[in-house]
Amino acid sequence: MKAPRFHYVRPESLDATLGLLAEYGEDARILAGGQSLMPTLNMRLSQPKVLIDINRIEALKGIAVHDGMVRIGALARHVEVMNSPIVAEALPLIAEAMPHVAHVAVRNRGTFGGSIALADPSAEMPACILALGASVVVDGVRGRRTIAADDFFIGLYETAREPDELLVEVLLPPQKPGHVSVFMELSRRHGDFAIAGIACHARVAGGVINDARLAYFGSEAKPVLGTRTMAILNGKAWPTASNEVVNAALDEDLDPIGNTFGSPATKLHLQKVLTRRVLDAAVQRARAP
Numbered sequence: 134m135k136a137p138r139f140h141y142v143r144p145e146s147l148d149a150t151l152g153l154l155a156e157y158g159e160d161a162r163i164l165a166g167g168q169s170l171m172p173t174l175n176m177r178l179s180q181p182k183v184l185i186d187i188n189r190i191e192a193l194k195g196i197a198v199h200d201g202m203v204r205i206g207a208l209a210r211h212v213e214v215m216n217s218p219i220v221a222e223a224l225p226l227i228a229e230a231m232p233h234v235a236h237v238a239v240r241n242r243g244t245f246g247g248s249i250a251l252a253d254p255s256a257e258m259p260a261c262i263l264a265l266g267a268s269v270v271v272d273g274v275r276g277r278r279t280i281a282a283d284d285f286f287i288g289l290y291e292t293a294r295e296p297d298e299l300l301v302e303v304l305l306p307p308q309k310p311g312h313v314s315v316f317m318e319l320s321r322r323h324g325d326f327a328i329a330g331i332a333c334h335a336r337v338a339g340g341v342i343n344d345a346r347l348a349y350f351g352s353e354a355k356p357v358l359g360t361r362t363m364a365i366l367n368g369k370a371w372p373t374a375s376n377e378v379v380n381a382a383l384d385e386d387l388d389p390i391g392n393t394f395g396s397p398a399t400k401l402h403l404q405k406v407l408t409r410r411v412l413d414a415a416v417q418r419a420r421a422p
């Protein structure tokens with residue numbers, strides 16, 4: 134099918150973009166990498182009146198360290214994030230996860246901001262920024278807001294961003310000494326969206342896990358933190374924390390949605406298996422010289 138008719142605008146500045154968003158609101162869609170938007174237009178799942186192409190806005194580009202935080206601009210392409218020395222050094226969780234995002238052609242155009250704004254429940258980057266306790270910065274004519282990742286993902290493709298707001302950047306705390314990151318997902322083929330997955334960030338010393346943040350994706354309507362599981366793991370040596378206790382906590386934390394890739398029970402089982410693998414890997418990585 135072909136996309137429905139739409140107007141196309143390519144503003145040269147952030148202010149002009151925010152003005153257009155204020156004018157058109159729900160009738161407008163931001164065009165970033167177009168890797169998700171264009172297929173939905175072609176399938177007529179979305180029929181916006183106006184496409185606002187943000188690709189010329191310099192203020193949305195780049196990856197840098199500023200005030201002790203890593204700033205990833207909304208327009209940073211997946212491939213830039215994947216090859217960034219800053220990300221490799223300060224955000225090993227993102228560096229490990231990014232090769233799982235789609236394939237080379239999609240990563241060459243798709244953007245970090247587009248992935249976070251879209252909030253696909255099986256996408257890797259939303260889970261990573263949740264695990265890392267990052268913040269999402271949105272801007273609009275009514276002002277700029279910084280939203281904790283914990284509060285950003287609301288439901289299926291639903292976020293705290295209002296229709297007249299643009300996602301401008303994500304601010305991520307660099308990994309501190311003594312912390313480890315582990316990313317794992319199960320998908321039918323490498324590069325496919327995940328059937329189940331976990332992004333994990335924790336402080337680990339002598340096999341004891343503290344301050345773990347486990348973000349589950351692929352199984353729920355949105356990425357979710359395993360809050361009860363995180364609480365029972367805190368201060369415990371792994372793997373001495375019993376499997377039954379961890380499994381019971383996951384039964385409370387997760388409420389998977391079935392789809393063509395698995396029933397709710399299958400997805401819950403896969404997340405439990407992945408949890409054990411992720412925690413084993415976290416302890417091993419902390420021990421590695």
Ligand SMILES: Cc1cc2nc3c(=O)[nH]c(=O)nc-3n(C[C@H](O)[C@H](O)[C@H](O)COP(=O)(O)OP(=O)(O)OC[C@H]3O[C@@H](n4cnc5c(N)ncnc54)[C@H](O)[C@@H]3O)c2cc1C
Nearest residue numbers: 163165166167168169170235243244247250256300325326
């Ligand atoms: C074959 C294929 C496989 C894929 N596999 C994966 C995968 O395994 N994992 C994964 O995570 N993704 C996958 N993707 C999606 C890909 O990562 C997209 O690049 C990403 O989801 C959206 O980024 P984009 O820049 O292309 O956004 P676009 O397609 O341009 O936009 C997506 C949505 O976000 C909105 N948007 C974009 N940027 C902003 C902004 N700055 N502010 C506000 N709203 C904005 C748009 O209006 C639109 O609604 C796949 C895509 C394809 C085509």
